[in-house]
Amino acid sequence: MTELTIYTAKRVRTMDAGRPVAEAVAVADGKVVSTGTLASMQPWFDKFEVVVDERFKDKVIFPGFIDPHTHFRVSGVFMGLNYIGPIDQQGPRGFNQGISTRAGVLAKLREVDASLSDPDEPILAWGLDPAVQGGQLHRDELDSISTTRPIWTVTYAPHVVVCNSPMLAVAGVDDSTNVYGIERYADGRLNGQFIERAATKIATRPMAKYLSAPGIGVQAIRALAKTAQQAGVTATAEMIFGYLDFETEWAEHREAVLDPDFPLRMYLVSLEARIKGIHGERSADFLLEVQSRNTDKLAFQGVKFINDGSYPAMTLRLRSPGYLDGHEGHRGEDEWQDLVEVMTPYWKAGVQIHSHANGDETIEMTLDVLEQLQRMHPRFDHRFTIEHYCISTPDQARRLKALGGLASVNNYFVHYRALIHAQEGFGPDRAEATARLGSLEREGVVFALHSDFSLVLTPIHPLTAVWIAVNRVATDGSIQAPGERIGVDRAMRAITIDAAHILSRDRELGSLEPGKHADFTILDDDPYEVDPMTIKDIGVWGTVLGGRVFAAGD
Amino acid sequence: MRAFDTLDFLMGAVEAETIQRLRPPPSDAVLPVVLVTGFLGAGKTTLMRRLVSTNHGLKLAAVVNDMANLNLDAALVAQAGADLGVQTLALANGCVCCSRSGAVARTLTDIQAWAALPDYVVLEASGVADPATLAGVAHGMSGVRLEAVVAVVDADRLDLKANSDATRLVARGIGAADLILLNKTDLVTRSRAAALEQVLLDLAPKAAILRTSHCAVPMSLIFAGESRDDAQLLDADVEDDRFATLELRQRRALPRQQVAALIASAPAEVYRAKGVLRLTDTEVPELLQAVGRRWAWTAADTGGEFVGRLVVISSADAGAVASHFAPSFFAS
Numbered sequence: 063m064t065e066l067t068i069y070t071a072k073r074v075r076t077m078d079a080g081r082p083v084a085e086a087v088a089v090a091d092g093k094v095v096s097t098g099t100l101a102s103m104q105p106w107f108d109k110f111e112v113v114v115d116e117r118f119k120d121k122v123i124f125p126g127f128i129d130p131h132t133h134f135r136v137s138g139v140f141m142g143l144n145y146i147g148p149i150d151q152q153g154p155r156g157f158n159q160g161i162s163t164r165a166g167v168l169a170k171l172r173e174v175d176a177s178l179s180d181p182d183e184p185i186l187a188w189g190l191d192p193a194v195q196g197g198q199l200h201r202d203e204l205d206s207i208s209t210t211r212p213i214w215t216v217t218y219a220p221h222v223v224v225c226n227s228p229m230l231a232v233a234g235v236d237d238s239t240n241v242y243g244i245e246r247y248a249d250g251r252l253n254g255q256f257i258e259r260a261a262t263k264i265a266t267r268p269m270a271k272y273l274s275a276p277g278i279g280v281q282a283i284r285a286l287a288k289t290a291q292q293a294g295v296t297a298t299a300e301m302i303f304g305y306l307d308f309e310t311e312w313a314e315h316r317e318a319v320l321d322p323d324f325p326l327r328m329y330l331v332s333l334e335a336r337i338k339g340i341h342g343e344r345s346a347d348f349l350l351e352v353q354s355r356n357t358d359k360l361a362f363q364g365v366k367f368i369n370d371g372s373y374p375a376m377t378l379r380l381r382s383p384g385y386l387d388g389h390e391g392h393r394g395e396d397e398w399q400d401l402v403e404v405m406t407p408y409w410k411a412g413v414q415i416h417s418h419a420n421g422d423e424t425i426e427m428t429l430d431v432l433e434q435l436q437r438m439h440p441r442f443d444h445r446f447t448i449e450h451y452c453i454s455t456p457d458q459a460r461r462l463k464a465l466g467g468l469a470s471v472n473n474y475f476v477h478y479r480a481l482i483h484a485q486e487g488f489g490p491d492r493a494e495a496t497a498r499l500g501s502l503e504r505e506g507v508v509f510a511l512h513s514d515f516s517l518v519l520t521p522i523h524p525l526t527a528v529w530i531a532v533n534r535v536a537t538d539g540s541i542q543a544p545g546e547r548i549g550v551d552r553a554m555r556a557i558t559i560d561a562a563h564i565l566s567r568d569r570e571l572g573s574l575e576p577g578k579h580a581d582f583t584i585l586d587d588d589p590y591e592v593d594p595m596t597i598k599d600i601g602v603w604g605t606v607l608g609g610r611v612f613a614a615g616d
Numbered sequence: 617m618r619a620f621d622t623l624d625f626l627m628g629a630v631e632a633e634t635i636q637r638l639r640p641p642p643s644d645a646v647l648p649v650v651l652v653t654g655f656l657g658a659g660k661t662t663l664m665r666r667l668v669s670t671n672h673g674l675k676l677a678a679v680v681n682d683m684a685n686l687n688l689d690a691a692l693v694a695q696a697g698a699d700l701g702v703q704t705l706a707l708a709n710g711c712v713c714c715s716r717s718g719a720v721a722r723t724l725t726d727i728q729a730w731a732a733l734p735d736y737v738v739l740e741a742s743g744v745a746d747p748a749t750l751a752g753v754a755h756g757m758s759g760v761r762l763e764a765v766v767a768v769v770d771a772d773r774l775d776l777k778a779n780s781d782a783t784r785l786v787a788r789g790i791g792a793a794d795l796i797l798l799n800k801t802d803l804v805t806r807s808r809a810a811a812l813e814q815v816l817l818d819l820a821p822k823a824a825i826l827r828t829s830h831c832a833v834p835m836s837l838i839f840a841g842e843s844r845d846d847a848q849l850l851d852a853d854v855e856d857d858r859f860a861t862l863e864l865r866q867r868r869a870l871p872r873q874q875v876a877a878l879i880a881s882a883p884a885e886v887y888r889a890k891g892v893l894r895l896t897d898t899e900v901p902e903l904l905q906a907v908g909r910r911w912a913w914t915a916a917d918t919g920g921e922f923v924g925r926l927v928v929i930s931s932a933d934a935g936a937v938a939s940h941f942a943p944s945f946f947a948s
Binding site: 240388 | 634657752872
């Protein structure tokens, strides 16, 4: 007989609005069978061998959190970088405390050296500011940390690379190398410093080779998936699949994701700019054919267009009055006027379209395109999703609803960057109103929250996204556009069932209902019950994926 | 300072390496690249238009950030495309949201795979990308030679005191430049121009600075003549009797440091020097390229009759230039 595992909990939040709360959830063969109480589940007991698992009895069980827009492969390679800069800095590995002294820099490098188990693994460090951290590093100093492990450092403003002796050997540089910018001690020995272009070119190659080595892609996916899992994520979507090379990335994702120890479901949204380069007019057909490779854990999902730049790099496109300093953002590879034509085959073939638009000018253009697609070939439930939706206007939410579109929003910026961009780039009005979730809610648009991890240096932590959505508190404690706050329930939907909807997986994910995957996020407390200002601090015990338990400490 | 600049540089370098590993350049040919940078409105686009529409005999590929920015009228584009063999392309940026320098790497790799390589790639850096970062990544690629970073500066409106991201990027572009065009000098007094030149020199002590209006700059300053027949290049030059091209010949093989010292101490009016030279420390002659007070040695593509010839472009008196380089070089 098949085992039915019943997990008891302090509370089960099903995210099924009709039956929102339970005390237990029953799982068989990796799927949810029932939610309710031990008593209400009784009718199932004849069919199964019942096992009651009490390990979560003091916890709160949610459906597994979903971050529907990440970039593990491309940004994960930078997990190999260690930050040694003077200011607190969000980096690829997460938050880094600033190091104010030279001794501190060396201590950090020593710490990293001690922590690496593979003796050949290099230390790659970035962020040194010679002006405040005691001048440039040099070879003898780095050799004092290790004479066997290659060490590579680059300054914050990436002008100067400094290597230790083993790294000089890797770079193929010795006393006879005669290139302007390779510096020496007074006694003529190389001092490990590389300045100016000609020299940094030589010095940068080894770093680039390390971070592009075969196998690094798999490592990158694994490393960031672990970070995501610790934040309670059980499913995510890679949104520029095929950026480097389609089949190479497919092999990397297969190797990483299909390993039973990999804690996430991964959906792959292919970048149109690459697909069309390979498949031309057959691109939409190709994306339908490639679905034959799908499994429950790793699956192709839609096509991605990118039509402007990014929020923190200030390369998105704004309508009048534009940027504070008058510069203009970027438009993306496809010409805007060609977009209807370019999107049509996907629209007609039923390949879900995810269209990146950060700025309001780009969103307006995207809505115009969606409108034309609708006129030409009307569709309901097409799931056309605007990705990022950072700077928008309330009327755009209304139009989006009328056209049947969805939004996947990076709302982390409201907290992390709204104050910065009030002064730099977007101006106070638009910065304050970043991520207008309240407007989307008022108009009835389905939306999800995402992190874009880790290309825009904000963390992956869905409870923080919820905290920001509900409170909209900036780093100085001020509330940014209070009318754009949403309630806890809506915010929790945006990281569960509505995120599943945006990935067209709401039939199998996003809520705890019979037949859906047994994907859970296990929390120490209930976001619906705590003071909303403490939601981000709720502990994540771990996750469950298809019935397999992953404690956060694993 | 922004973490984005550093990470953009690192990401670009990694992307370039990854792309080149997946798609190695099909030949050993080297692609010369000129990077044009400058703030919005300084005249960068004017310069780009000049470069693509002047009949200098060079096959160009012009890479621009946004096609719309070039705003060439249709007739000009058609003519440039057909007659002058210019290919204008938008920066391939399948991921505009992430690495700018990755986009540069990808575009250059795409061009390297063309059946017929252009003679030069002119790459326009956008107003928000860090030019030093882009230069570093382009320069780091296999089969790419970054010949010069040209910064266009607005003499009328340059203000480096403002504490903004834009100002910081302008300063970075200037700092990274080999050749600075102090443009719109027709709109300012000579004393302002001189004061600005000093500011620019402080930021970029090795750069050559040229006062221009409407970016009217001799093509031979941008595309320092290859060691071949550049009569057409020189013919196409803007009427500018400030400049002269001087051809010097080396008497014998020279120590590398000596040549470097000559460049480093050359008068400010020497803008460019280029030539395939015989050196005492190596069998094979090497190509010297100098812009302003920076130089680089690379493998020479050409040899034969061009070995031993140094072409110097300067606005100084020919005699003064010749005597600076004497006796190692003599005017032919």
